[in-house]
Amino acid sequence: MAFYRAAGNIPPKRHTQHRRDDGELYYEELMGEEGFSSDSSLLYHRNIPSTVSASRVWDVPDQSTTPNHPLTPRHLKLHDLFDEAAVAATDVVTGRRLVLGNGDVRISYAVAARPSPWYRNAIGDECVYVERGAGRVETVFGAFDVSEGDYVIIPRATTHRWLPVDDPANPLRAYCIEANSHITPPKRYLSRFGQLLEHAPYCERDLRGPEGPLLAEDVGAAADEETEVYIKHRGHGPGGIVGTVHTLPFHPLDVVGWDGCLYPYVFDIRDFEPITGRVHQPPPVHQVFEGYNFVVCNFVPRKVDYHPLAIPVPYYHSNVDSDEIMFYVDGDYEARKGSGIGRGSISVHPGGHAHGPQPGATEGSIGVDYFDELAVMVDTFRPLELGEAGVAADDGVYALSWSRATGRPRGGAPGPGAAHSEG
Structure with a gap:
């Protein structure tokens, strides 16, 4: 949505030299939707964002589906899917179990106690509803503390991870809506310039942007720490979805500043x-x-x-x-x-x-x-x-x-x- 934010260290003019104290350039990345024709943000990295030192296959959890045939209404009991032992071994990314799906959207569920790996969805935006529990979501734009009742909107290809609060009596329950497109406020709520209108049931004041920027040292990691990033992307697997793990020779939290209208946000x-x-x-x-x-x-x-x-x-x-x-x-x-x-x-x-x-x-x-x-x-x-x-x-x-x-x-x-x- 067209709601401008800026965070951290950015130059006065876009696409111009932006240097560190030692004179080295930061690396500018445009993260934009619909080519160069829709919302975007500019991120300034310590490292070249294209750098990959290794890659391997990630066997994405079962994405196969079977038709609702013969046609019938159904009652699905999600709380039966994860027992206590499963919760202890589950994270919000690799532990998702597919409930329903088609070519436009997939609905998954996870009950998680473990931190997730770093992850990006290269297929579409994600809307994750926190049913119960609490945690922290760290992204290249900054971080959020999330808890029961929060919708977390994560744009396509945003590198992030989920860190549940350690509470065995109240684990993080995540209802994950994964699009093959972008997820936005309804068009009828927006002005032609993208502002939420008076008849909308929420407004920009209700949206929590990420706290940041967030750097490796802010989370107790070394800037040159080798890191794996799990990527869900298009391919010839079930549902047209496959996975890859990229190894980076540095920590993904290397963005010193960013600005624009594309970023993750939270709505309670x-x-x-x-x-x-x-x-x-x-x-x-x-x-x-x-x-x-x-x-x-x-x-x-x-x-x-x-x-x-x-x-x-x-x-x-x-x-x-x-x-x-x-x-x-x-x-x-x-x-x-x-x-x-x-x-x-x-x-x-x-x-x-x-x-x-x-x-x-x-x-x-x-x-x-x-x-x-x-x-x-x-x-x-x-x-x-x-x-x-x-x-x-x-x-x-x-x-x-x-x-x-x-x-x-x-x-x-x-x-x-x-x-x-x-x-």
């Missing part, structure tokens, strides 16, 4: 100002970000519909053009009562299937004036397929939840075996 979901009305508001009022062929929305605690005859929960709706993926983070989600969905659940409502409140939820919501709920929704405009974690986390019975008379499904359910064979 608690700073989202909900838009409400006399009758039920459609999902676009909850939108927070967008990428190519998908949007990100969040449902936060809010006053709900105040027409005297209002029905606060959603009406039944057919996803004509999109799959709807809801990640339930906190609170009491009125529309899903009786479905088995709780904290850490994902509901998959695919295009072609009409969905809405569970039986009894519509009548039960009448007269309610406040929803205490927190959820992150991704709507995609191409069908999503299940990753290995989506298959593993499927409860196998959610599709029958609208047919329940007493909390038990009528007839058989597509149990785990059937769910696996369907993808």
Whole structure:
């Protein structure tokens, strides 16, 4: 987004000599989107940023997917994916497990206690939602302290790492939305020059830029410390994704200053100002970000519909053009009562299937004036397929939840075996 920032030691004029105290030049790097035609920043390095002393293959975690076929809504229980032993051995980068994906966006989940390696995603921007726990994200632009409720937006090809806070009782839980494009505020929130407008549910004051610059010595490392950087990039692997590890003969934190309109930032979901009305508001009022062929929305605690005859929960709706993926983070989600969905659940409502409140939820919501709920929704405009974690986390019975008379499904359910064979 076009919101200018500057940090550290930069020259008065771009593309001009910028020298160290010993007379040596710093190395200027333009990090820009869409060639030279969109937002960019200039970074000033101690070392030549192209330098690589070795490279090897990184076997990226399983990116294969299987279709949601036959078409069915699903309930995925993400909190079942990582046991205590797995958490101790997991980091936010190499430990991600793919839940859902298509050619535009991939949704992964990790519960991590270990520091990640240095990493850059050369395919697209990342939006990582911190469900629980806390940590620090160190980048070549500077660092952030992050905690529960933070969205971390990391532009494509930004070198960074994740350092969870050591808290075995509350590990870092990361919901990772990886785009094949850029992730931005919705265009309708922005002026033609890129400023967030008055009707937007957040503004520039709510965005936390990186604290920096951050240099190797600031994190207790030597400037000439050999370092590996893990890179996710396009190739002929599953999902068109492969990985490479570059070895640098120096530490990646070598940027003495930068300026521009492209950089990572953090937005706390608690700073989202909900838009409400006399009758039920459609999902676009909850939108927070967008990428190519998908949007990100969040449902936060809010006053709900105040027409005297209002029905606060959603009406039944057919996803004509999109799959709807809801990640339930906190609170009491009125529309899903009786479905088995709780904290850490994902509901998959695919295009072609009409969905809405569970039986009894519509009548039960009448007269309610406040929803205490927190959820992150991704709507995609191409069908999503299940990753290995989506298959593993499927409860196998959610599709029958609208047919329940007493909390038990009528007839058989597509149990785990059937769910696996369907993808």
